[in-house]
Amino acid sequence: MAKSGNTMFAVLGVLTKGVYSGYDIKKHFSGSLHHFWSESYGQIYPALKELVAQGYAVEASTPNQTRGQKKYQITPEGMDHFREWLSAPIGALNYRDELLLKVFFATPQDREVIRGLFEHELGELTNAMEVYREQQRALITQKQSPEDLPMWMLTLNYGILSTEARLQWCKESIEWLNQQR
Template identity: 40%
Template sequence: MPKENHTKYAILGLLTTSCRSGYSIKKMIDTSLNHFWKISYGQVYPTLKTLVQEGLAEVDNTNDLDKKEYSITEKGKQELTNWLQLPVEKLSVEKNELLLKLFFSSQLESQSSTFLQLETYEKKLHERLEVYRNIQSSIETYSAHEQDAMYWLITLDYGIKTTLAQIEWCSCTQEKIKKGVKTNE
């Protein structure tokens, strides 16, 4: 069975917002979805083309010949609604380079490199947390009136809480390594 391409649903969902052009869709992906759903710029226009071919989106008439604007069709709204109502089939597996390195860290003569990896990772998590807090502030300040704002904040809350959990995990992991703990406490 072929793997379901959820990118089409991400693009359909973005067409329900103020995003109408490939450029505005990619900009929204880069500033929001990209924190939890990766879509390359090279996927946007082919996906839009497919959505139009399937009757899920349509190209709107614009005066600018170089700029196509899109909108979701009723069929597209129904397709999106149907997908939104389906349960999540499986948990996604995160690719995490730090965890891969930690898994094999017993091969190191000294744990100093492992501590450096954890400290660097934790620093990046703090930077991510700051980005999330800035996005949260922006939504609460400028987009609170948007119909989608509550759901944007819910997904953002997931990112904030998982980032805080990862920061705590980094600290605990460093302590475990210092103590030589080999099992979970």
Template identity: 30%
Template sequence: MRVLKFAILGLLYRQEYSGYDITSQFKKEIGQFWSAKHSQIYPELRKLVEEGLLHFRTQIQGEKLEKKMYTITDAGRKELLAWAVSPEPLPETEKDAFMLKMYFIHTLSREEAHTLFEHQLHQRQEKLVHLEEEYQQLLPVFGIERTEGKMMNFDHPHLGHYLVLTKAIAREQSYVQWLTQHMQLFVQ
């Protein structure tokens, strides 16, 4: 299944974007749970246009620069909505290079393992701080100071961002807790 196809359709369901704009979105909110490179996005855009799921208009910027502005078609909306309501099986596994290294930790010295854990912990803590800052910036968009105990409006345009962001925060909190708990194994 071409999941990138649905990510692009979903973005264009919101508003018109250029290929550059779509690539930028993968570095922002969507980057918390899905990644795509420039080299993947543009071929997918061409396929979606060929399939009649998108169309584009050419916009002139400055005197010579042309860019394509993409919009979703009715057929694209139908396909996106059909995909969105279909049940998703659990993935077989999520790739995590650090966990693969943990599986083979017996190949490392105690000091090397401790250094590896410290580095991972530092990275995860930095990511958690970034996510929590993003969360604090999102709260005023909902017009509230805190979300705990308050029902979110289902129709709010940023509800999806809120859900994805809170899941990313929980994931990083769990990872930090696990790292902190097991770091003692490598202290002499």
């Protein structure tokens, strides 16, 4: 039975877009995917090995392939397996938030430290929002729209809305902490 971890499906998802090396796949995770999903080389290469062993991907030869660099492509069975996963219900969200963890365990004596963390987060979120808006403008103004554009826009919209909500939470938290002085 094939492993059904999300790492394997994330790698398969990248392979649905083309023929890639492990290095190329990592670039996808460091690029547009990094806003909501990350995988390390230590996760990608074992997943590729397992995908090949299960017949969901194969090593592929490409014209400009660097010597020693393996490239992979999804098989029809891999595409079927990916589509099966895509249509399956989503499991429980494993959410981890270090800021929320620190706020939860802070005491009233930590108020200034926590306020500083919120202010730092506010700056980070403001920068992230600028990146999202720029990506949104770039996607909207593309001369040729890729067929995946509607799904990319939905994903980007999630990033914008969740960042707006977290920005609001940070602002309200700073205001509340300021009133507690």
